[in-house]
Amino acid sequence: MEQLLLNGISMGCIYGLVGLGFILIHEAVGVSNFAQGDFVMCGAYLGVTTALILKLPLPLAVLVAVLATGIVGYLFHLIAYVPLRVRPPITVLITTIGLGIAMRNAALVIWGPWPRAQPPFLGTQELHVAGLVLPSQSLLIIAVTLLVLLGQYLLFSGTRLGRMLRATAMDQEVARLMGIPVRRTIALTFVLSAVLAGVAGVMLVPVFLVSSEMGLAIIFKAWVGVVIGGFGSIPGAFLGGLAVGVLEILSAAYISSAYKDAIVLLILMLTLLFRPQGFFGEVVAEKI
């Protein structure tokens, strides 16, 4: 049970990070970015490129990969959002799906079809505590996620930039009247969202194998986490992702590995039926 919980929390952290990026964009521009999982893939491939192909020292490789994913996020915003911002949100949403497919195909062209593997950042040795096996990468994922959450909390609550981001998310018109450069702030939101996905991608490389389709496995679960946690709630998005990671592994262990995804879907449906605003958020129906 404890072993399963640890694995579930580790996966849940990844879903949570992706969910956070998802909700940031949703709050800023009212659109769900369904290419968020492909940013995880992008970050993972860039991590492999900087660490294994360019052979940069690991900390530098991670930093460069995450920042490069942020740049991809900026370019994505130029293509998917800027030309379409006056169109209905569904137009932008469909564009994000299309660009996600384009990103996967581009990855296939650039990096080829062979999945890439990378050893765990802290070595292949596992810690053994009270009969539990603690893989170093899983512990690192949990630690980095906590750091990212702390960083995000400090950014949003303690800095002018964070207040600008929050003001833009609340009401773009009012933010503009208050002198906030809304377009630049939205661009920054896309970058920040991509950076979060980039962190998830880089951390996942030693756990998952990197392939062009890896984002698909994550975005669905992250999205379910966001719905369960509640659209509009940043803590909800993360906790929802965490809950999905744990529920998924416990379902596979104690109910059926064949139906674990169906069980997650069932929980999604029950949430939509009985608590459509999620456990921490506002009603989602108006947004999509």
Next chain:
Amino acid sequence: MLRTIRRACVTSCAVLVVGVVSVLPVQAAEETIKIGLTVSLTTDFALAGIQEKAGVEKALEEINAAGGIPGKGGNRKIELVLADNAASPSTAVNAINRVLASEPVAVILNIRGTQVLPQLPIIARAGIPAMTITGTRKVTQQGNPWVFRFYPHDGYGKPAAVKFAVETLKKKKLAILHGAEEFGMSGRDNMLRAMREWYKMEPVAVESLQPFDKDFAAQLLNIKKKGADVILTQTFQAPSALIQKQARQLNIGLPFVLVSQAVVLSALNLMDPADIAGQYGETVLLDPAFNPDPKVQAWVKEMEGRFKFLPDYQAALDYDVMKTLAKVIELHGPTPQGIQKGLREIKYQGLFSTYQADREQNMNHQFVIVKIDDKKRQVVEVFVKCREDAPEWNAPDDCRFVKP
């Protein structure tokens, strides 16, 4: 700026359209014989598709370089018409329709039964011979007279894996870990058949996984908890590699008899030697890179020079498929009926195996069980040879283990 963005959008859309549905005449010439090929060249399953395409292309290039296929009106070269399955059953249906629109005399289908099965009714309606290296048992159980299989399917391989686990490894508590799609379930069902009919036993655990799953801790820990003493698997390369990694991390400590996709070279490249050393795999042939035969080694070198990657058994088998097809066309003419008749009658010695149709039109009746050594090389444990008229391993003497 906006113009640049619009241009970028148009370019992205063009790339997308080309990527999603592509039907590419790889080589065109007058009076050519058209052969169709549908494999997955995008998605994670491009891993197999690119190998398959390379094997077909290598054979085709050799045939064309030698002047083409001899026939009544002189030699005719082969033209390949290619379409991408994108690892999707519905896209595979579109792909086969597009290939058939160019009127090929025969088609080569991919290794994934999940995509081959929905293509079969279209093949039957068109009346075009189709060759595949899928192991999914159902493919040649549909009564489709146009389908020929060049892989020893799950009806041979899975009973062999069970027999190996029970009789050679002396294991009594077998567990199955399989993919929850056609390929995985075909393997599971044939393992269960052998356990129940031959050994009157039930597996202690049957666990499944989705093709895109990444965490297998729940399945592995369940299997261990239920007291299994060996795990038999049936899933694709990437999940196989992750299963081996996680089994070692979690100290599962059980021997595996793995599916061919787990011991193929491209899967081995994804693992540390410690992840898989000492495990067994049931596969159609030693991957060419591990085969000491000088002819095979020369072929590997040529393939690597031409395609810049080492070929695996998928490239090897599709190379033999194309060569067999060329021989049949030479003997019986480039018509669908002639090719169908020829494939039913021929006994062809390819570079990697011998091919002869049984009554279900399974052409390949031999395979190997290998052990992976500490340098991630395949070493033959036993050769398995089945009777060429046996469409699956039912009676004990349908197949036999032969020590190397």
